[in-house]
Amino acid sequence: NAGVTQTPKFQVLKTGQSMTLQCAQDMNHEYMSWYRQDPGMGLRLIHYSVGAGITDQGEVPNGYNVSRSTTEDFPLRLLSAAPSQTSVYFCASSSPGSYTDTQYFGPGTRLTVL
Amino acid sequence: GDSVTQMEGPVTLSEEAFLTINCTYTATGYPSLFWYVQYPGEGLQLLLKATKADDKGSNKGFEATYRKETTSFHLEKGSVQVSDSAVYFCALSVYYGGSQGNLIFGKGTKLSVKP
Numbered sequence: 001n002a003g004v005t006q007t008p009k010f011q012v013l014k015t016g017q018s019m020t021l022q023c024a025q026d027m028n029h030e031y032m033s034w035y036r037q038d039p040g041m042g043l044r045l046i047h048y049s050v051g052a053g054i055t056d057q058g059e060v061p062n063g064y065n066v067s068r069s070t071t072e073d074f075p076l077r078l079l080s081a082a083p084s085q086t087s088v089y090f091c092a093s094s095s096p097g098s099y100t101d102t103q104y105f106g107p108g109t110r111l112t113v114l
Numbered sequence: 115g116d117s118v119t120q121m122e123g124p125v126t127l128s129e130e131a132f133l134t135i136n137c138t139y140t141a142t143g144y145p146s147l148f149w150y151v152q153y154p155g156e157g158l159q160l161l162l163k164a165t166k167a168d169d170k171g172s173n174k175g176f177e178a179t180y181r182k183e184t185t186s187f188h189l190e191k192g193s194v195q196v197s198d199s200a201v202y203f204c205a206l207s208v209y210y211g212g213s214q215g216n217l218i219f220g221k222g223t224k225l226s227v228k229p
Contacts, residue, residue: 004157033216042203042219043158058216090157092217102148103217105157 002026004106006091012112013081021076021109023091031094032074033103036060036087043090049074081113116141120204120220127194127227135189135223137178137204145206147171147180147187148217152201161189161202194227201225 007022025032033048035058045058049068063085065077074093078085088110092103121136139145146165150158162171167182176191187204204220 035219040221042221043217044219045216048216092158102160102163105150105159107157 004091004093004104006089006106006109008109009107010110012114013078014114015081015083017081019078019081021078021089021091021111023074023076023106024072025074025091025093025104026072027093027095027104028071029093029095029104030071031101031103032068033058033092034064034066034074034076035090035092037090037108038087046076046089078111083113085111086113087111116143116145116206116208116218118204118206118218118220120202120223122221122223124224124226127225129196129227129229130193131227133189133191133194133198133225135202135204135225137187137189137220139185139187139204139206141185141206141208143208145208147178148205148207149176149178149187149189150203150205150219152203152222154200158203194225196227196229199225199227 004025030051034046035043037043044060047066049055055066088108090108091106094101094103117140119138148163149161151161152158162173164171164180170179178187178189201222201224203222205217
């Protein structure tokens with residue numbers, strides 16, 4: 001049971017480049033989300049999804065795009081990377097979508113934008 | 115809006131010392147409360163949780179009690195070990211009558227335990 005997986009683990013981009021951070025889970029969880037972690041800021045929600053075909057914005061969505069075509073996958077797209085997007089990105093999932101449920105986190109992607 | 119405030123670190127303790135990390139919250143709905151732990155170089159994992167007032171969550175010697183009257187969820191451990199060195203996050207999730215409760219995190223407290 002792999003849980004929540006994220007690729008890549010590390011990435012360096014130049015300003016203006018685009019890329020997709022991958023997230024997959026094998027627990028058949030309906031709810032998936034993306035957070036960014038910055039020093040002294042805790043984790044902040046970027047986007048989330050309550051099921052295939054349904055996504056919504058979190059606290060800091062600007063500059064990011066998501067889609068959810070399958071239950072398993074929830075990729076995060078950076079359309080035009082900026083230095084302010086240098087951060088550690090975590091994907092999480094939970095089931096069946098209740099506010100009492102534990103969220104399971106992936107190992108993270110460390111992104112640097114030059 | 116909903117928010118979580120936890121004591122700022124870093125916190126440095128000697129092995130076998132008593133640990134308290136304070137966490138208070140503001141919520142307009144019916145919150146569930148969580149403590150997550152992040153070991154160096156890893157993602158977050160659930161340490162414990164409580165889903166209603168007066169519930170006590172416990173795991174690996176850590177405990178926290180959901181206090182509605184003081185809007186608090188302080189983390190405690192009677193005797194810390196070097197292996198407890200990590201960053202600890204307090205978080206809440208609020209039910210809004212059918213909507214998924216997204217997690218709202220505190221800023222994290224870094225704990226270092228010295229032998």
